[in-house]
Amino acid sequence: MMPSIGASFAFRTLLILLMVGGPVTYAAALTEPKRPPQTELQKDGQTPNDGMDDPDAAEDSAEDPATGLPMPDSLIDKNAKDNAGPAVDDHSDIPVEIILDPALLPAPVQKLRVALVEAAASGDVERLRPLLGDAKEPTQIAIGDAPEDPILGIKSISGDPDGREILAIMLDILSTGAALVDKGTPNETYVWPYFAEKSLDKLSPPEIVELYRIVTAADVVDMKEFGGYNFYRIGISADGKWKFFVAGD
Incomplete structure (x- = not known):
């Protein structure tokens, strides 16, 4: 039985569409460039180059060309200057202050100094006894093999x-x-x-003359070889107590 004209026309139309339309659609699919899958940044509307203009970001993401592994973080903290706290001086040495004018001494220190001067000027060593410290805070008398009694030691x-x-x-x-x-x-x-706390090599000419009132020039030579003043010295605390009368370094 011969097919009808309508059915024959429909069949030919379908055949043409299959022969023409199919290959065209398939060729278009082959020539379409492949796109990589979207990253999380792209899904959020950012491009893959976002942040690459920051040299610090590029440095942090650098890779070792030999291994392809990320390079270790820099040992230099670029924010250290901004994050650093106040500078701390590790040095604990307290500079020595020289006081040449007795009027600048604290009142308790001035009082004991005057009492010591008056006792010494009297020529009676026993007048030093009331100025000595008590059993709780005794005056250190370190002058050789001195007796237990400090006054006898001085004698x-x-x-x-x-x-x-x-x-x-x-x-x-x-x-x-x-x-x-x-x-x-x-x-x-x-x-x-004050020579006891000052370098003898740095004394001025007037200071050297003042030192010669206490010791001889030969003694000063020996002191310089020793490393500093090592004759008698007197110490008074800030609250006016006689701390020591000693000799040596």
């Missing part, structure tokens, strides 16, 4: 039996300026002579 090192040579030395020492050591601490002390 034992004097060139005369009455201790007057030491009294004269005390007068000379207290006539110089004082060095304030450990300022602002519980051990704050005023030390005579």
